[in-house]
Amino acid sequence: MPSSNHWGVAYGALFETSARNAVFQLIELVSGPRFRCHKRTKAWDKMGLVQWLKGQFLCHLVICYGFFVSGLLINLLQICTLPLWPINKQLARRINCKLGYSLTSQSVALLEWWSGTEITLYTDPENYRLYGKENAIVVLNHNFEIDFLCGWTFCDRFGVLGASKCLAKKELSYLPVIGWMWYFLEMVFIKRKWEEDKRNFVQSLQNLRDYPENFWFLLHCEGTRFTEEKHLVSMEVAEKKSLPKLKHHLLPRTKGFWVAVQNLRGTVAAVYCCTLNFRNNETPTLLGVLNGEKYHPDLYVRRIPLESIPEDEAECSAWLHKLYQEKDKFQEDYNQTGCFPGPKVTPPCRPWALINWLGWTCLLLYPLCLLLVQLVNSGSILSILATVAFCAAVSVCVRWMIGQTEVKSSSSYGLPLNNK
Numbered sequence: 001m002p003s004s005n006h007w008g009v010a011y012g013a014l015f016e017t018s019a020r021n022a023v024f025q026l027i028e029l030v031s032g033p034r035f036r037c038h039k040r041t042k043a044w045d046k047m048g049l050v051q052w053l054k055g056q057f058l059c060h061l062v063i064c065y066g067f068f069v070s071g072l073l074i075n076l077l078q079i080c081t082l083p084l085w086p087i088n089k090q091l092a093r094r095i096n097c098k099l100g101y102s103l104t105s106q107s108v109a110l111l112e113w114w115s116g117t118e119i120t121l122y123t124d125p126e127n128y129r130l131y132g133k134e135n136a137i138v139v140l141n142h143n144f145e146i147d148f149l150c151g152w153t154f155c156d157r158f159g160v161l162g163a164s165k166c167l168a169k170k171e172l173s174y175l176p177v178i179g180w181m182w183y184f185l186e187m188v189f190i191k192r193k194w195e196e197d198k199r200n201f202v203q204s205l206q207n208l209r210d211y212p213e214n215f216w217f218l219l220h221c222e223g224t225r226f227t228e229e230k231h232l233v234s235m236e237v238a239e240k241k242s243l244p245k246l247k248h249h250l251l252p253r254t255k256g257f258w259v260a261v262q263n264l265r266g267t268v269a270a271v272y273c274c275t276l277n278f279r280n281n282e283t284p285t286l287l288g289v290l291n292g293e294k295y296h297p298d299l300y301v302r303r304i305p306l307e308s309i310p311e312d313e314a315e316c317s318a319w320l321h322k323l324y325q326e327k328d329k330f331q332e333d334y335n336q337t338g339c340f341p342g343p344k345v346t347p348p349c350r351p352w353a354l355i356n357w358l359g360w361t362c363l364l365l366y367p368l369c370l371l372l373v374q375l376v377n378s379g380s381i382l383s384i385l386a387t388v389a390f391c392a393a394v395s396v397c398v399r400w401m402i403g404q405t406e407v408k409s410s411s412s413y414g415l416p417l418n419n420k
């Protein structure tokens with residue numbers, strides 16, 4: 001199968017899996033006897049074959065094609081809702097929530113159904129019944145490359161995925177498809193320069209006061225992803241401020257939290273203090289998810305009524321620092337014991353993400369297959385080259401987007417030259 005071999009090579013180069021893996025897959029493809037040997041133990045082999053398929057570039061190409069093209073169509077539909085905004089703003093918002101769900105849930109389906117990742121929630125059962133039925137500010141640690149994806153999966157389990165929001169760095173708004181979708185979902189973007197951000201930030205929060213769907217507003221108070229270097233710098237700041245050192249978190253930036261709490265009083269019922277970790281010291285990546293690797297995220301959620309959070313800025317800031325000290329302790333205990341406090345529960349998985357994903361895949365694969373058959377029949381080298389170029393462009397674009405989730409592409413925010 002020479003063509004599959006080429007895909008294997010391209011896969012290795014494009015998706016940067018280890019050279020050893022790429023070579024192994026190549027050998028596996030050409031070495032009939034070895035492959036036949038795998039087929040002997042049926043059950044093992046079925047698993048092995050499925051797992052092998054999940055690692056193939058061709059599968060990734062189909063997934064990326066579906067995600068990207070459906071994303072562009074969704075963006076187009078979102079643009080079509082523009083005339084509706086001045087006439088019936090709430091209806092326009094609801095429609096955009098559904099459209100947003102249709103795109104975001106594809107990556108949730110990838111995590112749940114493709115990679116088979118199982119999420120576990122540690123929380124008080126009394127609070128559990130409120131999740132998804134009220135607006136909340138979510139405070140989550142920012143240590144993992146797929147923390148946003150785990151967050152989305154929890155949102156989906158509680159029916160708030162379409163309306164979920166985040167205080168995100170401005171650069172994310174330029175991401176093709178996803179970033180464009182977020183404009184219509186009223187995500188709050190900041191440059192992380194308070195003087196420039198404050199007007200737009202406050203206004204965006206005020207706009208959420210009459211949002212027609214229940215939403216969770218995610219805040220990574222650390223403001224950037226955890227790296228050893230950033231951790232050292234932020235602990236120097238902690239020392240200067242006479243604050244206790246944190247082992248697993250960067251020092252939280254408190255202004256955004258205070259402004260969010262103040263502007264969402266009366267709109268949001270509680271702060272969900274969320275601490276995420278992965279079993280067995282897993283270091284999950286989005287590429288791993290695409291390759292079908294299964295992860296085991298554990299999330300500890302404490303519900304804190306908004307009324308109990310101080311209104312005064314200095315007190316609120318001290319309160320947040322204390323919250324992070326507690327979160328740090330939970331992480332430390334998790335590392336020692338392998339679990340968080342409190343009863344655990346797996347919120348039921350809903351079928352909609354999978355149905356939506358399969359729907360889009362069928363809808364978009366059909367015309368693609370027709371096109372490919374026509375292309376082969378036509379024998380036009382130019383058309384074939386154009387199709388290959390299109391597929392390459394989609395795959396490079398999605399690979400670049402995936403790259404944005406990698407800690408190695410993290411900004412210099414929080415490093416000495418970039419500090420206030």
Ligand SMILES: CC/C=C\C/C=C\C/C=C\C/C=C\C/C=C\C/C=C\CCC(=O)SCCNC(=O)CCNC(=O)[C@H](O)C(C)(C)COP(=O)(O)OP(=O)(O)OC[C@H]1O[C@@H](n2cnc3c(N)ncnc32)[C@H](O)[C@@H]1OP(=O)(O)O
Pocket residue numbers: 131138140148150151152154155164165166167168169172190192193194195216217218219220221222223224233234237250251252253254255256257272274301414415419420
């Ligand atoms: C049941 C289940 C429940 C939940 C499930 C979980 C989650 C699901 C929820 C929703 C999902 C929805 C969407 C997610 C989708 C995708 C998006 C994902 C991620 C994107 C995330 C980002 O983009 S993070 C980056 C942007 N966000 C932030 O920056 C927010 C945090 N920052 C702030 O809030 C800041 O306050 C600010 C940016 C608003 C303003 O910052 P500024 O620095 O100007 O002011 P501060 O007063 O806050 O800080 C200044 C003080 O800090 C000191 N300082 C300096 N250097 C450092 C340093 N390195 N570390 C710490 N502190 C430092 C400085 O000295 C200042 O001190 P002063 O005393 O002088 O004030």
Ligand SMILES: CCCCCCCC/C=C\CCCCCCCC(=O)OC[C@@H](O)COP(=O)(O)O
Pocket residue numbers: 063064067106107110142145148169172175178220223224225398401402404405409410411412413
């Ligand atoms: C069917 C599924 C299709 C699979 C392909 C999925 C492709 C999706 C690709 C990208 C999704 C983009 C989501 C971006 C969320 C990134 C969150 C993030 O990590 O932002 C970093 C920010 O907090 C801090 O930035 P810095 O650390 O300061 O720099």
